Amino acid sequence: MAGGERAAHLMRQLASAACRCPAHSQAYSHTYNRVSTGEVHMCERKTDYAFEMACSNIRYGAGVTREIGMDLQNMGARNVCLMTDRTLSQLPPVGVVLDSLTKHGVKYKIYEDVRVEPTDKSFKAAIDFAKQGHFDVYVAVGGGSVIDTCKAANLYASHPEAEFLDFVNAPIGKGKPITATLKPLIAVPTTAGTGSETTGVAIFDFENLKAKTGIANRALKPTLGMVDPLHTLHMPSRVAANSGFDVLCHALESFTALPYYLRSPCPSNPINRPAYQGSNPISDVWARHALKIVAKYLKRAVRDAGDVEARSSMHLASVFAGIGFGNAGVHLCHGMSYPIAGNVKTHRAKGYNVEHPIVPHGLSVVLTSPAVFAFTANMCPERHLEAAQILGTDVSSIKKDDAGRVLADTLRSFLYDLEVEDGLSSIGYTKEDIPSLVKGTIPQERVTKLSPRAHTEEDLTALFAASMKLY
Structure with a gap:
């Protein structure tokens, strides 16, 4: 089989195995056949056609x-x-x-x-x-x-x-x-x-x-x-928890991010291709594996600092999720977390030896996760259900329309077991703060544009409101 024909054959095989949800399907074979014949050139496309794998x-x-x-x-x-x-x-x-x-x-x-x-x-x-x-x-x-x-x-x-x-x-x-x-x-x-x-x-x-x-x-x-x-x-318990929540959201967000071939604009030069490119087959492997480790070891790592197996496994999970999101990117949880951390008033997180108010990054990210994944699920229900299953929920009889609710409930249960604060209200925010939180999220286009579901200021307002209480 000639090289070009073999490449096309492999891409058709990829397409047949690909996720069929709205955000993660988009016939691979059609795109790649057009590129391989020269019909589509880099500068003519509105969305990207390639992704790059890079890590330390x-x-x-x-x-x-x-x-x-x-x-x-x-x-x-x-x-x-x-x-x-x-x-x-x-x-x-x-x-x-x-x-x-x-x-x-x-x-x-x-x-x-x-x-x-x-x-x-x-x-x-x-x-x-x-x-x-x-x-x-x-x-x-x-x-x-x-x-x-x-x-x-x-x-x-x-x-x-x-x-x-x-x-x-x-x-x-x-x-x-x-x-x-x-x-x-x-x-x-x-x-x-x-x-x-x-x-x-x-x-x-x-x-x-x-x-x-x-x-x-x-x-x-x-x-x-x-x-x-x-x-x-040497990590205190709450530092281990908040660090682990960052791993959790890195994996979930990169796994559900807008696919690389739907991200725009298509760069006119490879030097302009962003580090955060959208979900892709390589990052997916790392994200899935990181989620499996989080599901098995995070609670153990938080509850027992001497559990070397659990702490070591979470250290590797951090690396795995880093490789995944370092190439795919993150989306709404991280984009919304930045003003949550930046507008902190008086909250001083346990386990952190600092003199200033602080909302640790992992905590600021995970507090919006139930609302975010309930919101994004309709664009890729299969992936949201798969994530819920990895985290321990039986999804065998769950309909796709319920994917967002199921993953949100799975996350709430997970956070409750780890004694996470009850939403944004428990770290000092009120509904009056929502406009400022939305304003701080809008400039985070580097990540928010990777959300599989488009969103408006009204959507962000609703997501922050839904995150005021978790339980």
């Missing part, structure tokens, strides 16, 4: 952090920037890294002023440190806040003439492509949630907007993610 190299193993000094030696590192936060700087994960650097004679400077839930101001402080240090390798030891801050410091130190908003996602920033080569970055995650060690995304609170935004580009992804499950044993 990952090294996993209990105690693997001890190798980092050798890695830096192998890289020829002469001046290393080590970023962490003040709490972690006193804990074993950072100690292990420092011991390894010292043992192998690696020169470094430490920056421990990373802010938990970073802001544009805290990003800029870290960037200034990086610019002054002239570092040739970066090491981030911490959760998503530390890793994202280190990514931003590396980016802007490599583009010293750039203004801060140059690379921030549009429409808040200019969303310019990254052209310079960044320095190597080794990420050592200490939480099991963000997946930042796998992705080219860095998130921060834009204080003037009172909402989160970020920078998304494959060039940001770490050179190596050192996933050492021993580090997760």
Whole structure:
């Protein structure tokens, strides 16, 4: 069989096995046959026709952090920037890294002023440190806040003439492509949630907007993610829970996101293809597997910090979900979470040693999940039912029309068992705050446009209202 015929045959097989729901069908064979014959050219399409798989190299193993000094030696590192936060700087994960650097004679400077839930101001402080240090390798030891801050410091130190908003996602920033080569970055995650060690995304609170935004580009992804499950044993119970909720929503949102071939516009140049491309066959594999691990291990990991199997498994689930959403993207739960975190008034989450009010990222994401998936289900009921089944619900006799209700109820039960706050009202929000929350969601087009179901301001208003109470 000739090469072109074989490709077409394989695509027809894919199409026959594909999901038949409205958002995830769209005859594959028709599109690919037209592309293969030259009938459709990249610049002529309104929606994309390809997706790209990208993630960091990952090294996993209990105690693997001890190798980092050798890695830096192998890289020829002469001046290393080590970023962490003040709490972690006193804990074993950072100690292990420092011991390894010292043992192998690696020169470094430490920056421990990373802010938990970073802001544009805290990003800029870290960037200034990086610019002054002239570092040739970066090491981030911490959760998503530390890793994202280190990514931003590396980016802007490599583009010293750039203004801060140059690379921030549009429409808040200019969303310019990254052209310079960044320095190597080794990420050592200490939480099991963000997946930042796998992705080219860095998130921060834009204080003037009172909402989160970020920078998304494959060039940001770490050179190596050192996933050492021993580090997760130091997470307090609520940190483990909120980190796990981020994994849960990463997997659910990437699995139900608008398919890559329906995302617009089609880029005129591959450099303009976004990191978040829409659901695709490769990301689906990682999302499904992450959901299975969450269903089996998250409750155990929250309830017993000494459950090494559960904590280790959730650390891997974070990586798996990170690979999935790092290429497919997320949608409404994350888009709505940014103003929830950014408009926090007085809420101080348990288990976080910080001096400022905080709604942890995983909590801000998961509180809207029942309402969101009830809303999106009619565009892809099969996927919503499959997710509910993975999370432990018997869906054998459930009609497609009930997919949203069933997944929402499954999530509520899951959150109730883990003693999650009862909706937005329990973290200080009232119905009077909804207009501000909607206003903060509207600019999050990088993620909200990946929702499988189109939405209006009125829809967002209804989703926030439905999320005021969960139980």
